[in-house]
Amino acid sequence: MSNGARLRKSAEFRDVRKRGRRVSDRLIAFGSVRSGNEISRYGLAVSKRVGGSVTRNKVKRRLRECFSALEILPGYDIVVSARPEAAQVDYQMLLSSLRRLAGRAEVLQSEETAPVKQNQIAKQRS
Numbered sequence: 668m669s670n671g672a673r674l675r676k677s678a679e680f681r682d683v684r685k686r687g688r689r690v691s692d693r694l695i696a697f698g699s700v701r702s703g704n705e706i707s708r709y710g711l712a713v714s715k716r717v718g719g720s721v722t723r724n725k726v727k728r729r730l731r732e733c734f735s736a737l738e739i740l741p742g743y744d745i746v747v748s749a750r751p752e753a754a755q756v757d758y759q760m761l762l763s764s765l766r767r768l769a770g771r772a773e774v775l776q777s778e779e780t781a782p783v784k785q786n787q788i789a790k791q792r793s
Contacts, residue, residue, distance in 0.1 A: 674710030674744060683710070683746040690771045694756060696748040697768035707739045707774075712748040722754045726761075733762045737769060738776040745774065 674680055687700030711730055713723045726749050769775045
């Protein structure tokens with residue numbers, strides 16, 4: 668997640684929460700709204716209820732990595748709020764939860780419109 672693709676101001680977070688579509692499960696609350704930009708921007712909210720600073724930063728690192736594994740449609744502002752249970756699970760559980768919620772919010776690219784990654788091209792050549 669590059670710096671240009673991040674939500675930083677509280678007004679941006681508030682706008683997503685106010686106007687956006689929200690879906691959630693026991694690990695994550697996922698909010699998204701159409702922005703009109705060419706890129707999708709992300710914001711993470713991990714409160715002190717999740718744990719101490721080390722735990723919160725670990726959850727944020729895992730969520731950032733999860734976003735890099737997903738193919739999100741361009742033009743959305745997305746806010747992900749971690750719930751306390753998110754600190755107790757591993758990366759794979761967070762990824763599957765985030766993928767499921769992004770699908771329910773209809774911001775994932777479909778398989779046929781997603782750009783082909785370099786490792787997929789190498790597998791096809793073998």
